[in-house]
Amino acid sequence: MSDTAPLAPRASTAETPEADAAVLVRGVTKRFGDTEVLAGIDLKVPTGATTCLIGPSGSGKSTLLRCIAFLEEATTGTIEIHGDPLGFAEAPDGGRTRLSPQSIRAVRSRIGMVFQQFNLWPHMTALGNVCEALVTVRRMRRSEAEEHGMAQLSRVGLANRAKHYPSELSGGQQQRVAIARALALDPEVMLFDEPTASLDPELTGEVLNVMRDLAGSGMTLLVVTHEIGFAATVGQRIAFLDHGRLLLDGTPREVFGEPRHPRLAQFLETYLDRGAAALV
Numbered sequence: 125m126s127d128t129a130p131l132a133p134r135a136s137t138a139e140t141p142e143a144d145a146a147v148l149v150r151g152v153t154k155r156f157g158d159t160e161v162l163a164g165i166d167l168k169v170p171t172g173a174t175t176c177l178i179g180p181s182g183s184g185k186s187t188l189l190r191c192i193a194f195l196e197e198a199t200t201g202t203i204e205i206h207g208d209p210l211g212f213a214e215a216p217d218g219g220r221t222r223l224s225p226q227s228i229r230a231v232r233s234r235i236g237m238v239f240q241q242f243n244l245w246p247h248m249t250a251l252g253n254v255c256e257a258l259v260t261v262r263r264m265r266r267s268e269a270e271e272h273g274m275a276q277l278s279r280v281g282l283a284n285r286a287k288h289y290p291s292e293l294s295g296g297q298q299q300r301v302a303i304a305r306a307l308a309l310d311p312e313v314m315l316f317d318e319p320t321a322s323l324d325p326e327l328t329g330e331v332l333n334v335m336r337d338l339a340g341s342g343m344t345l346l347v348v349t350h351e352i353g354f355a356a357t358v359g360q361r362i363a364f365l366d367h368g369r370l371l372l373d374g375t376p377r378e379v380f381g382e383p384r385h386p387r388l389a390q391f392l393e394t395y396l397d398r399g400a401a402a403l404v
């Protein structure tokens with residue numbers, strides 16, 4: 125593996141079968157020390173659709189999402205965002221080549237991510253949180269950033285909370301600000317890592333509704349979630365991860381329909397109280 129300048133952009137992928145892949149994961153493994161957490165993942169996340177990544181605790185869902193966001197480096201394998209390699213590109217000898225930091229930054233900036241924890245700046249208002257990266261990273265004028273930021277807060281139903289500080293907002297509202305903050309950077313793909321996991325049950329609905337709206341607007345979403353009801357009703361693709369392997373990848377009907385894969389059936393039984401009943 126060697127550090128090189130960015131590879132020349134690939135020939136247009138428009139004619140290839142992968143043309144509609146917003147994210148293409150090929151042969152990704154991830155090891156932490158001696159422990160293999162991802163054991164060779166191939167996944168295509170289609171453009172303009174919602175893909176839900178489900179699976180038991182510890183199966184590697186967050187790790188896969190973090191590899192896609194390049195917050196973790198896959199041990200082997202490659203990831204492309206709309207045909208552009210992120211971090212590593214396939215080398216002619218079948219290995220991979222590390223790309224330049226500039227290339228990594230450029231491709232990463234096309235991905236938005238929402239975490240379980242909201243990670244808002246406590247000393248900034250909701251609008252300040254949404255605008256910060258627009259001003260400091262995208263070099264937008266403050267007034268322009270605020271106009272764009274207000275539009276994003278409206279999108280998540282929080283225009284009337286723009287001047288509130290995080291401590292004055294509920295957990296659900298804070299997470300919606302975090303979503304607006306990610307949307308403000310106009311990402312091509314939005315990654316969600318269990319966005320409702322730290323919320324009280326009565327607050328999860330408002331966040332899931334915002335995500336449902338985004339899905340309905342044709343945005344590309346990849347969502348790690350234990351909300352099986354959401355996955356079954358909003359997800360157009362379901363990927364089921366188990367012990368670091370992608371056991372199932374298909375439409376909700378293909379994945380949840382009978383006969384069910386025994387590991388999925390076992391997993392769903394565990395989560396039946398979390399909305400899986402809505403599946404059948």
Ligand SMILES: Nc1ncnc2c1ncn2[C@@H]1O[C@H](COP(=O)(O)OP(=O)(O)OP(=O)(O)O)[C@@H](O)[C@H]1O
Nearest residue numbers: 156159161179180181182183184185186187188318
């Ligand atoms: N930085 C790390 N160092 C060592 N091990 C890690 C690290 N991050 C994750 N792991 C391990 O990798 C495995 C998969 O973790 P991961 O968080 O990806 O699973 P998950 O499916 O998202 O689980 P959950 O649903 O509980 O969030 C776990 O055994 C975890 O302990």
